Amino acid sequence: MPSDARQKMIQSAVTLLATRGLEGTAFSDVLAHSGAPRGSIYHHFPDGKVQLVEEAVDFAGDAITAAINQLAGEGGDPVEAIHLFVNVMRHVLVSSDFRAGCPVVAVAAESSPDAGEQARLSRTTARVFKDWNAALAAAIESKGVAPKRAQSLATLMIASIEGAVVMCRAQRTTAPLDEVETELEALVAAIV
Amino acid sequence: MPSDARQKMIQSAVTLLATRGLEGTAFSDVLAHSGAPRGSIYHHFPDGKVQLVEEAVDFAGDAITAAINQLAGEGGDPVEAIHLFVNVMRHVLVSSDFRAGCPVVAVAAESSPDAGEQARLSRTTARVFKDWNAALAAAIESKGVAPKRAQSLATLMIASIEGAVVMCRAQRTTAPLDEVETELEALVAAIV
DNA sequence: GTCTATACGAAGATAGAC
DNA sequence: GTCTATCTTCGTATAGAC
Numbered sequence: 389m390p391s392d393a394r395q396k397m398i399q400s401a402v403t404l405l406a407t408r409g410l411e412g413t414a415f416s417d418v419l420a421h422s423g424a425p426r427g428s429i430y431h432h433f434p435d436g437k438v439q440l441v442e443e444a445v446d447f448a449g450d451a452i453t454a455a456i457n458q459l460a461g462e463g464g465d466p467v468e469a470i471h472l473f474v475n476v477m478r479h480v481l482v483s484s485d486f487r488a489g490c491p492v493v494a495v496a497a498e499s500s501p502d503a504g505e506q507a508r509l510s511r512t513t514a515r516v517f518k519d520w521n522a523a524l525a526a527a528i529e530s531k532g533v534a535p536k537r538a539q540s541l542a543t544l545m546i547a548s549i550e551g552a553v554v555m556c557r558a559q560r561t562t563a564p565l566d567e568v569e570t571e572l573e574a575l576v577a578a579i580v
Numbered sequence: 581m582p583s584d585a586r587q588k589m590i591q592s593a594v595t596l597l598a599t600r601g602l603e604g605t606a607f608s609d610v611l612a613h614s615g616a617p618r619g620s621i622y623h624h625f626p627d628g629k630v631q632l633v634e635e636a637v638d639f640a641g642d643a644i645t646a647a648i649n650q651l652a653g654e655g656g657d658p659v660e661a662i663h664l665f666v667n668v669m670r671h672v673l674v675s676s677d678f679r680a681g682c683p684v685v686a687v688a689a690e691s692s693p694d695a696g697e698q699a700r701l702s703r704t705t706a707r708v709f710k711d712w713n714a715a716l717a718a719a720i721e722s723k724g725v726a727p728k729r730a731q732s733l734a735t736l737m738i739a740s741i742e743g744a745v746v747m748c749r750a751q752r753t754t755a756p757l758d759e760v761e762t763e764l765e766a767l768v769a770a771i772v
Numbered sequence: 773g774t775c776t777a778t779a780c781g782a783a784g785a786t787a788g789a790c
Numbered sequence: 791g792t793c794t795a796t797c798t799t800c801g802t803a804t805a806g807a808c
Contacts, residue, residue, distance in 0.1 A: 409690045411603030427792035497689040514750040540759035551743030558706040567732035619774035
């Protein structure tokens with residue numbers, strides 16, 4: 389199955405981007421990690437590295453968006469959404485011994501919004517952030533919070549969790565993420 | 581004055597790191613941007629790029645730490661510290677037309693805590709985060725908040741502001757930072 | 773101190789055979 | 791579809807002259 393190798397490359401790219409960053413992840417790394425045949429890169433991704441990274445960011449981002457939307461669809465509390473989001477990140481950090489962080493942030497941090505090819509990547513990460521925001525805001529709104537407030541709370545969640553992941557990786561401890569989770573849960577529980 | 585060229589290189593490195601990231605910033609870029617003579621790099625920075633980046637991160641980080649400490653020393657409200665921190669970041673974003681973000685996060689996002697030379701950079705960014713945290717926590721504590729709570733609030737501030745900067749850069753709008761500021765100020769004002 | 777020239781390695785992309 | 795070989799570019803670092 390040809391799409392099998394393709395999907396493997398995307399998943400390997402997610403892992404490697406989260407660990408080594410955009411510039412630090414070479415095509416050959418993705419090939420070695422995924423075991424994909426060398427000659428098939430430009431067959432599956434005609435636009436090269438940018439396309440592969442784009443699809444990797446979408447794949448990782450959409451997984452979280454879908455999880456939040458599912459939770460919200462089941463009438464779940466926004467506090468559970470925080471827990472879900474934080475747990476995903478904590479697992480990535482701990483299971484990699486703090487070598488890996490969030491692939492979306494890694495790409496966003498290394499992409500200038502105006503630099504040629506990277507503009508594409510900037511747009512991709514922007515879309516993921518927007519999707520996360522919409523999903524979280526909807527979950528909060530469904531509990532009776534005004535749209536504007538729900539929006540800013542959702543932004544606070546995403547920003548603080550993503551920022552905490554960066555701090556955790558540098559400090560090699562989950563403490564920042566733990567502290568952010570505690571504060572966010574207390575804040576949201578008091579509002580909804 | 582020899583230290584003049586040195587300081588110029590450090591300041592140029594701060595700007596370029598914030599704009600193009602760690603791997604995206606070449607030595608030649610720093611030279612071109614600072615106007616420093618080509619042959620003087622390894623004279624001023626014997627350990628090469630790692631040393632230059634290290635000093636640039638320290639320089640940028642210490643400037644913010646000092647500003648917060650000064651504010652706290654004057655008995656300033658923690659809400660003012662939030663305002664100060666956010667304003668610095670907002671100015672960087674807007675004045676660069678969203679090309680530049682936070683240099684500390686840029687380096688932190690691209691440094692693996694275990695990879696050879698980059699371990700040094702990881703330790704440097706970790707120290708900056710810790711300094712920011714201590715300064716903000718002290719300012720909050722001085723208003724009668726329990727140490728542990730002050731600590732987690734400080735972490736929430738740093739994480740959310742830094743995360744918001746990443747989002748702002750990708751989305752080319754200050755909206756995330758504005759929303760985070762509003763939420764943080766309301767939260768802290770209610771506590772102190 | 774500052775210069776030029778260069779060694780050395782890495783990575784993206786392409787060409788053409790199988 | 792997949793392979794190998796190669797082109798081209800680029801960035802760090804060093805060597806040695808001025």
